[in-house]
Amino acid sequence: MRRRSPQANGGSKGAKRRRRLTGAVGAVVALFLIVLTIPAVFMACSSSSAVKVTDLLDRSVEVDGTPLRVVALHPTATETLYAAGGTAVGRDRASKHPAEVMDLPDVGSSYSPSMETLVGLQPDLVVIEALTQEGLVDQIEQLGIPVVAVRATSLEDIFQSLTLLGQIMDTEGTAEQAIDDIQGRIDAARADAPEGKGVLVFIADAEQKVYAARADSYPGLVASLLGLNNLAADLEGPAPYPGFALFSPELAAQSNPGPDVVLTITPAPLPAPRLSTVLSMVPGFKTMPAIKEGRVVELDPALFLQNQGPRIADAVEALLDIMDSYQ
Numbered sequence: 001m002r003r004r005s006p007q008a009n010g011g012s013k014g015a016k017r018r019r020r021l022t023g024a025v026g027a028v029v030a031l032f033l034i035v036l037t038i039p040a041v042f043m044a045c046s047s048s049s050a051v052k053v054t055d056l057l058d059r060s061v062e063v064d065g066t067p068l069r070v071v072a073l074h075p076t077a078t079e080t081l082y083a084a085g086g087t088a089v090g091r092d093r094a095s096k097h098p099a100e101v102m103d104l105p106d107v108g109s110s111y112s113p114s115m116e117t118l119v120g121l122q123p124d125l126v127v128i129e130a131l132t133q134e135g136l137v138d139q140i141e142q143l144g145i146p147v148v149a150v151r152a153t154s155l156e157d158i159f160q161s162l163t164l165l166g167q168i169m170d171t172e173g174t175a176e177q178a179i180d181d182i183q184g185r186i187d188a189a190r191a192d193a194p195e196g197k198g199v200l201v202f203i204a205d206a207e208q209k210v211y212a213a214r215a216d217s218y219p220g221l222v223a224s225l226l227g228l229n230n231l232a233a234d235l236e237g238p239a240p241y242p243g244f245a246l247f248s249p250e251l252a253a254q255s256n257p258g259p260d261v262v263l264t265i266t267p268a269p270l271p272a273p274r275l276s277t278v279l280s281m282v283p284g285f286k287t288m289p290a291i292k293e294g295r296v297v298e299l300d301p302a303l304f305l306q307n308q309g310p311r312i313a314d315a316v317e318a319l320l321d322i323m324d325s326y327q
Contacts, residue, residue, distance in 0.1 A: 013230025053167055056130040056151040056161060057137070060300050063146050066170045073117060074110045074129035075135070075307040076161075080150045083178045083310035084162045085171030090121040096309060119143055127165070131242070152308035154203055154221065161291045162201070162310060178310060184221035185313040189320045190227050194327050198229040198259040200290075201299070202247065203267070205240055210247050210285065217243025218297070219265070219309045222315045228323070231259050259327050261294045263319075266304050274298050297322050 017266045038170060049065045062087050071077035071090035078095035081088060091101050092110040105121065107113040110133065118126070118140070126140050130149040140147050147169065150161035166175025201213035201223065212232035213219040237246035264275040274297040279285045290296065299305075303315045 004325060013197055018315055021249070034118040045097055047187040053148065053164055054252060055164060056157065061146055061148050063125060063148075063168050065124075067123075067168065069121065069123045070127060070169075071107065071121055071123040072127045073107065074115055074127075074133060075302075076129045076152050076309045077150055078128040079150075079167075079307060079309040079311060080158070080161045081165055083175075085174030085178075086165055086169040086253070087121065090118070097302075097311070106191060115139065116145065118145075125168070135221060150310070152218070153216075153254040155182075155186075155225065157311065158310060158312060159325065182310060182313045186225050186316050189313075189316045191327075192227065192324075193226045193228070193320055194323055195227070196229070197251060197261070197323055198231050199223055199261050199263055199323075200231050200247075200255075200259045201263045201265065201304075202279070203244060203265045203305075204278070208282070209276075210249075210252075210275075210279075210282070211239040211241055211244040212247040214243050215240055217241075218235050219243075219263070222304060222312065225312070225316050226319055226323070227244045228319075231255070249282065252282075253290050254286035259290050260295065261274075261323065262288065262290045263322070264296060264301050265299050265301050265303045 029107070050062055052062045055061055069089045070081060070086060071111070072081050072088045072095060073092045075095045075097070078088060078091050078101055079097055080104060082098050082101070088101065088104060091104045092113060093106045093108055095101055095106075095112055104205065106116045108196065110129070110295040113136070116300065123145055126145050126147045128136055128147060128149050130151040133155065134149070135240055137149070138302050145151070148164065149226050150164065151157040159182075162178050163172075173232070176208070179233065188318070201217075201219040203213070204210050213223075213230070214235055215221075215230060215233035220230050220233065232247065235245040239245050240245045263272050264279065266272065266275045276296045279291050279296060285291055303311060
């Protein structure tokens with residue numbers, strides 16, 4: 001057998017070591033290149049996941065990726081967010097639906113939320129209501145938090161708001177299903193509604209002045225969706241409530257035959273007296289046939305006034321039940 005010389009054997013071992021070293025260096029270089037590539041890939045993904053939308057204040061808003069920490073600052077905002085398939089990490093004090101939001105921390109009033117508490121929740125999106133909270137936009141955006149506004153003054157607004165939040169939260173399917181459900185329920189209620197029935201919807205202020213809901217109010221919208229004749233649809237006059245007009249005792253006295261049903265809203269919680277019982281003692285109003293005959297119904301203030309939004313189908317169905325009971 002032929003034996004290798006010590007030098008030949010040492011040369012072979014050196015070559016092996018050099019090959020191993022070359023391979024190790026190559027692996028390190030490859031790993032280094034991968035590490036350098038990751039941020040670029042991540043940045044490309046983040047950029048491509050940014051969503052640009054137009055909210056209900058007609059503002060162009062860019063949201064970088066799907067928000068994970070959303071704060072809703074109005075009942076309309078909260079209910080629309082959840083109906084569209086989203087969730088929140090914070091809410092305003094008045095948001096109480098769906099029930100699960102009651103476990104969330106609140107940031108105070110819808111109209112003067114605590115910015116310190118808001119920042120502490122570390123939101124990556126804040127949802128507001130367009131008509132009453134536009135003044136909060138600049139204040140929140142100065143904190144570096146994107147803001148989108150929703151609205152519920154019409155059925156189209158409600159659907160547009162659901163679509164908007166579905167797009168932002170990447171829950172378009174849930175939002176579309178919510179829209180289909182609302183439209184289907186309203187269509188079914190209207191098909192069952194009695195024809196030719198007239199209503200008036202009243203609310204009062206602290207001075208016991210009475211105001212009627214016009215067509216451009218939320219209760220007026222609910223009545224119109226059911227095909228009812230709102231006798232104050234075009235009424236003009238001052239009022240502290242958007243979409244309402246002053247309904248004087250003189251006008252009430254002249255309302256004969258008047259509405260088939262009088263509907264009342266009392267925003268103040270119990271034990272404050274209900275407007276439905278007070279009207280029977282107010283001059284002018286107590287002579288209205290519907291009030292004299294007891295065709296007066298108190299409406300849920302949350303459903304018909306305060307929490308405008310995707311539960312509008314609930315309001316339409318509740319009003320249908322009321323009208324059916326007086327046929």
